[in-house]
Amino acid sequence: MGKSLHRGPFPSTRMRRMRASEFSRRLMRENTLTVDDLIYPMFVHEGSNSREAVGSMPGIERLSLDLLAEEAKLLAKLGVPAIALFPVVGDARKSLLAEEAYNPDNLCHRAIKTIKDAAPEMGVITDVALDPYTTHGQDGIIDDSGYVLNDLTVETLSRQALAQAQAGADVVAPSDMMDGRIGAVREILEDNGQPNTRILAYSAKYASSYYGPFRDAVGSAGNLGKGNKHSYQMDPANSDEALHECALDLEEGADMIMVKPGMPYLDIIRRVKDELAVPTYAYQVSGEYAMHCAAFQNGWLDRESVMLESLLAFKRAGADGILTYFAKDVALLLNQ
Numbered sequence: 001m002g003k004s005l006h007r008g009p010f011p012s013t014r015m016r017r018m019r020a021s022e023f024s025r026r027l028m029r030e031n032t033l034t035v036d037d038l039i040y041p042m043f044v045h046e047g048s049n050s051r052e053a054v055g056s057m058p059g060i061e062r063l064s065l066d067l068l069a070e071e072a073k074l075l076a077k078l079g080v081p082a083i084a085l086f087p088v089v090g091d092a093r094k095s096l097l098a099e100e101a102y103n104p105d106n107l108c109h110r111a112i113k114t115i116k117d118a119a120p121e122m123g124v125i126t127d128v129a130l131d132p133y134t135t136h137g138q139d140g141i142i143d144d145s146g147y148v149l150n151d152l153t154v155e156t157l158s159r160q161a162l163a164q165a166q167a168g169a170d171v172v173a174p175s176d177m178m179d180g181r182i183g184a185v186r187e188i189l190e191d192n193g194q195p196n197t198r199i200l201a202y203s204a205k206y207a208s209s210y211y212g213p214f215r216d217a218v219g220s221a222g223n224l225g226k227g228n229k230h231s232y233q234m235d236p237a238n239s240d241e242a243l244h245e246c247a248l249d250l251e252e253g254a255d256m257i258m259v260k261p262g263m264p265y266l267d268i269i270r271r272v273k274d275e276l277a278v279p280t281y282a283y284q285v286s287g288e289y290a291m292h293c294a295a296f297q298n299g300w301l302d303r304e305s306v307m308l309e310s311l312l313a314f315k316r317a318g319a320d321g322i323l324t325y326f327a328k329d330v331a332l333l334l335n336q
């Protein structure tokens with residue numbers, strides 16, 4: 001026998017010991033994914049008994065409100081805590097000033113009531129941003145040069161958020177990235193008898209190319225054309241700036257903060273959670289969903305296990321919950 005070549009504490013330390021049986025793997029498991037972690041984004045459109053597939057998002061459909069009611073009941077039964085609503089708005093209702101955003105009878109507001117009637121315990125989260133309602137697909141009101149005007153947009157966003165709260169939204173979620181909008185939304189809610197409306201701030205929302213399929217789903221891609229959102233959404237190169245954005249939104253009155261997109265930005269989730277220690281959410285966005293589905297359809301990746309692994313990764317990174325288009329399928333799996 002020659003001299004042992006090993007270094008360090010081996011064999012007293014064998015990392016594989018704890019992995020040798022299911023019971024000890026379970027005992028040392030640090031993170032779990034449960035239905036409590038899931039928020040389901042849903043697209044709604046006008047009409048009745050109408051469902052439309054979204055081409056770039058296999059399995060995802062735009063639903064009319066009667067079908068939304070059925071889905072909401074099923075999701076509640078599966079234990080999914082909340083739905084995030086995204087309206088698909090007809091061109092006739094879009095304008096430069098996005099007035100439809102705060103019309104008390106608009107599609108989004110009727111959808112809130114639909115869910116609350118069908119499944120009163122379901123949390124309803126609404127998107128505060130003007131892109132479904134502007135003719136140009138930007139999240140705010142633009143000047144002659146196309147620049148999105150911050151303060152004017154914030155005024156409209158506040159009216160929109162209040163209208164959503166008055167229609168019954170539990171959580172309003174500004175996804176627009178204007179400066180000061182969280183404070184303005186908090187103030188208008190306080191001033192109008194809505195002190196318990198939670199604000200989920202899309203605080204660190206990046207100018208990402210992973211949103212493409214979403215823009216197809218809501219039909220804003222065509223309106224946006226070659227435009228981009230670089231003057232308000234964050235540069236994917238930055239990380240310190242995300243902490244600054246999150247800290248400001250918390251100071252202005254956010255209850256929860258969000259990082260978006262998801263998987264390419266797990267480092268941001270971890271930093272936010274470590275440094276701010278507040279309820280932190282992640283959005284596994286449409287492009288992430290689309291690329292997973294493409295691999296599933298080709299048989300290149302296993303659907304169930306990859307879906308679960310992709311979401312568990314968010315928990316490990318520090319997220320308290322995940323907006324994901326897989327929410328329904330995962331809830332079905334976890335309920336088995």
Ligand SMILES: NCc1[nH]cc(CCC(=O)O)c1CC(=O)O
Binds near residue numbers: 131
């Ligand atoms: N305010 C718009 C909004 N809200 C959610 C998403 C993207 C969600 C997804 O890709 O799944 C977007 C797109 C954008 O900023 O252009």
Ligand SMILES: [Mg+2]
Binds near residue numbers: 177178
């Ligand atoms: Mg900000």
